[in-house]
Amino acid sequence: MPRHATARYATRSLNAIRRVVVHHTVTRDNVTPERIAQVQISQGRAxxxxxxxxxGDGTIFQTNALDTVSEQTVTPAVNADGVAVAFAGNFTDVPPTAAQISSGARLVAWLLQELKLTADVVVGRSELENVGSPGRQWLMGARWKEILLQAMQQL
Incomplete structure (x- = not known):
């Protein structure tokens, strides 16, 4: 995975994690994590x-260790206590693919179990900051937050 030449993210205890923050990438759904890293590094991130x-095909990539305090939002407290789960695509007008929902449900359920958290800590970035991520379909329209949480309950 590409990393900045000198900048590094801080680390934390896993006990510091209090939420799972869902994002969308506003890219094609087959974007590679390496490509996203290259763009974000060029924007000054570590x-x-x-x-x-x-x-889009449901493949899950782990792109940072859970103890990494990544710059997923502009709010330091969210970065310090959140795990960032990004769904590749733009969900302004359409929801994620069925494969993404299925994989996302398994991943988020596993994270909640491993971190001893409950489903009420799963939030979209737009629930924390005035941004569009993870798309309008998260809470309105397709309401894919509800779809994701229901899929988790069925596991």
């Missing part, structure tokens, strides 16, 4: 800003 990336 590396890719997500901990996980789920592509």
């Amino acid at each position: 590396g890719i800003t997500y901990h996980f990336l789920i592509t």
